[in-house]
């Protein structure tokens with residue numbers, strides 16, 4: 001193993017989870033391809049001892065993986081229901097309105113952003129898989145069909161889209177609230193980010209053991225809300 005960390009360039013040495021080899025998750029073959037050889041990749045996780053980034057070693061360029069993708073978030077009714085409740089919660093918590101701007105990176109088929117669109121809150125999705133982005137666009141969710149990276153970020157900033165830091169007064173109010181009530185946890189969106197990451201790993205694992213089960217996974221808010229994972 002002489003690969004280097006794709007973030008800091010440090011040589012990767014620490015392997016902590018080796019699941020053998022696997023074809024791409026959510027990249028299903030056509031019936032006519034059934035007897036052809038299918039490419040497998042090592043599914044082994046490494047931890048960079050310098051910057052702590054967890055990563056796979058062998059990888060293909062993103063456009064090979066995501067150009068035509070079989071995973072649609074809306075396939076899971078429980079996940080869609082969770083997304084609806086999540087939007088209700090953060091719209092009230094952060095007081096999102098017509099003057100807000102929501103951006104979701106890797107927005108899939110618009111399962112989440114359509115809830116903002118329904119509330120007339122400006123929303124923009126960024127989704128690299130063309131077939132998936134098309135479904136979102138057809139559902140009325142503005143979606144850019146590109147990979148998110150520094151080039152697209154600069155393009156969006158050039159169009160006047162940028163993230164503003166939380167105003168100091170609001171930040172102080174939240175800090176006081178947390179001091180008063182230790183039960184006030186990290187903002188809900190952090191939970192969702194963790195959830196998304198976990199979802200990705202679940203897809204990865206499902207792809208290893210039973211390709212296709214991740215297509216309709218069950219989501220239970222009572223178990224996973226706010227990043228409390230079993």
Ligand SMILES: [Zn+2]
Pocket residue numbers: 005006007008009010048049050051052053
């Ligand atoms: Zn590193």
